[in-house]
Amino acid sequence: MSDIDRITPGGRIRVEGLRKAIRSLEQAGADAQDMRDLMHALGLIVVNAAAPPRRSGNLAGTLRAGRGKTKAVVRAGGARAPYAGVIHYGWPARRIAPQPFLSDALQRKRTDVFRALDQGVSQILKSNNL
Structure with a gap:
């Protein structure tokens, strides 16, 4: 986990080397479910x-965090709120301004997310005697 690539205002954060670190953890005996739980916690x-x-x-009721092994994913929308993307990203042709509530939340909680990632990976290493 060496480089961190942030793209603002879109809210995308990339941690280089995480996939390789996860692969090494798995080879050393760490459970993949531990990483899924950690990524879910980051999304939450x-x-x-x-x-x-x-x-x-309705839109607030569709917010959820995924359980990826190598990435934390946050989703909004679905059958109950198919307009989630339009609300978040806007629709200039229809004069709908973007309201990037997920990107804004990520920017506000970025420090907490990195702290939780660091603590979570440390806990996985410790629990597997690595």
Whole structure:
């Protein structure tokens, strides 16, 4: 985990070397479920900080964190709120301004996410005697 690549204002953060580190952990005996749980916890930090616009509350009810092994993913929308992307990214042709509630939450909680990642990986290493 050497380089960190942040792209603002989109909110994308890339940690170089994480995939290789996870592969090494697995070869050393660490459980992949531990990494899935860690990535889910990282996503929940952003989900809990997100403040989508509230008209009916449907959009807020669709926020969820994925359980990827190599990445934390936060999703919004679905059948109950198919307009989530339009709300978040906007639609200039329809004069709908973007309201990037997920990107804003990530920017506000970036320090907490990195701290949780560091602590989580350390805990996985410690629990596997690595």
